[in-house]
Amino acid sequence: MHFPLYFxxxxxxxxxxxxxxxxxxxxxxxxAGGEKNASFS
Known part of the structure; x- marks a missing residue:
């Protein structure tokens, strides 16, 4: 049963x-706008 490994x-x-x-x-x-992405992530 290799399904778990494949999954x-x-x-x-x-x-x-x-x-x-x-x-x-x-x-x-x-x-363009690093501030927006910085606060988003």
């Missing part, structure tokens, strides 16, 4: 992808 790997992969997407989305905003 864990899938979850970690999704979290990493979401994290990368968040960084990519916040990168332009940081240049």
């Amino acid at each position: 864990l790997w899938k979850t970690c992969f999704l979290i990493i992808m979401l994290d990368l997407c968040a960084v990519m989305a916040s990168a332009p905003g940081e240049k």
